[in-house]
Amino acid sequence: MKIAAIRPRVSAGNAFAELFSRSLEENGFATREFSWSGLLLPRQSHVILHWPDYFFQEASADTLLRLQALKIARAIHGAKIVWVAHNISPHDNATESREMARRFLRAVDGIVHLSAHSPDLLREAFGIAPRREIVVPHGNYAPSMRLPVAAESRDFELLRLFSFGQIRRYKNLESLISCARAVRSQDLRLTISGRRMDEAVSAGLEALASGDPSIVLDLRPLALPQEELEAGVDESHAVVLPYAAINNSGAAIFALSRHRPVLAPRLGALPELLAEVGADWLRLYDGPLTSEILEDFANWLTARRPGAPPDLSARSWETIGRRLADFLASL
Incomplete structure (x- = not known):
């Protein structure tokens, strides 16, 4: 057997x-x-x-x-x-x-x-x-989903960006907070949710976000329940994953499985994923994340007109x- x-x-x-x-x-x-x-x-x-x-x-x-x-x-x-x-x-x-x-x-x-x-x-x-x-x-994560996928919101009065996963140094979340605070062309709210795997990194994020209502941290001792993670993705206009290093990104595939566009660096297997789903769903940048890259992404989101869901059939x-x-x- x-x-x-x-x-x-x-x-x-x-x-x-x-x-x-x-x-x-x-x-x-x-x-x-x-x-x-x-x-x-x-x-x-x-x-x-x-x-x-x-x-x-x-x-x-x-x-x-x-x-x-x-x-x-x-x-x-x-x-x-x-x-x-x-x-x-x-x-x-x-x-x-x-x-x-x-x-x-x-x-x-x-x-x-x-x-x-x-x-x-x-x-x-x-x-x-x-x-x-x-x-x-x-x-892809579609077979594991517990909530119906919510339609993309076209209300951009407040642009909602989401980042999620284990809170670890390679996620480069400090840079994401700094860049989000520097965006001026959009009213923006960045939410970061995840498990506190590195206490020093978690404390650093809390210090960076302190006193800024546009940065929402939901850092927990345990992983987020799947339903809460799905809801967090659905409530956002897009997911941002500013890795310093990565090979395979399950988070990017999870976000795409819930029909949300993703911003990420041109690293690891992400160019392969881009070739599958297209630039209407995955935006890749070169070099470190900057406020200009994030601002361009925000402007692209508001001008974007959603089409068919991302094609993850190969997965x-x-x-x-x-x-x-x-x-x-x-x-």
């Missing part, structure tokens, strides 16, 4: 994990939550790891034990080890270890890339070719699930 142990199988803060697991279930796999304590029991044909950041940091005793457990599970039970490469290395990784990453990659049977340029980035970063790999697009989980299941079966 094909049993995939997935870490995480579901995630309260990211619907991607559950959509990924469900796509395998719909294509002949049983899935369960992976646990290190159960790894050496013969209960899974595949082990699938999302975001195993510890394998890309300086080695610790726990990390080395985990790596050895993966090798034993492969050798004794024939379990196939698969890494889903959301990013080539973890965000804000202060203790990156190329050698530890190479050791992990040599223990992996297959890699699932989520963008066309990801395999090249992997080779450039670590100088290693995986045994097997596949490129499948990052799936259908029905197709992705079939391709993933075939790839896993081939390992």
Whole structure:
């Protein structure tokens, strides 16, 4: 029987994990939550790891034990080890270890890339070719949505911009607040919602926004419930994601899945996404975010006339699930 142990199988803060697991279930796999304590029991044909950041940091005793457990599970039970490469290395990784990453990659049977340029980035970063790999697009979020998608508002008396996700340094949210405060051509309200993953960054945002009613911060100890996130996107005219670094942006795909235009830098897989949905839905800028870029985007929004919803058909989980299941079966 094909049993995939997935870490995480579901995630309260990211619907991607559950959509990924469900796509395998719909294509002949049983899935369960992976646990290190159960790894050496013969209960899974595949082990699938999302975001195993510890394998890309300086080695610790726990990390080395985990790596050895993966090798034993492969050798004794024939379990196939698969890494889903959301990013080539973890965000804000202060203790990156190329050698530890190479050791992990040599223990992996297959890699699932989520963008066309990801395999090249992997080779450039670590100088290693995986045994097997596949490129499948990052799936859309439509199947996970719990609220009907609200129509875009054409009332621009107050331009509402939204940014969301984990509050971390690579999100570059300090720059977004500074730029939003400098916009003069529009009455603007910027809302930033997310989980306080980096307390220093969160405190810095609060200091920047203090006393300015045009900047609304909703920073929480836990991830926003999905319904609140959907409502936050729908209440906005657009989503702004000013990453300092990024490979795949689930937030951009989430916003597009709710038919809201996005402003983001020309980084990582975002040009691939632009080629799919077009410039009426995704606006990319070069270099750091500036108040001029944000002001131009605001002016573009007010002049824009919405057409058909963004075409995310290439990111259908029905197709992705079939391709993933075939790839896993081939390992």
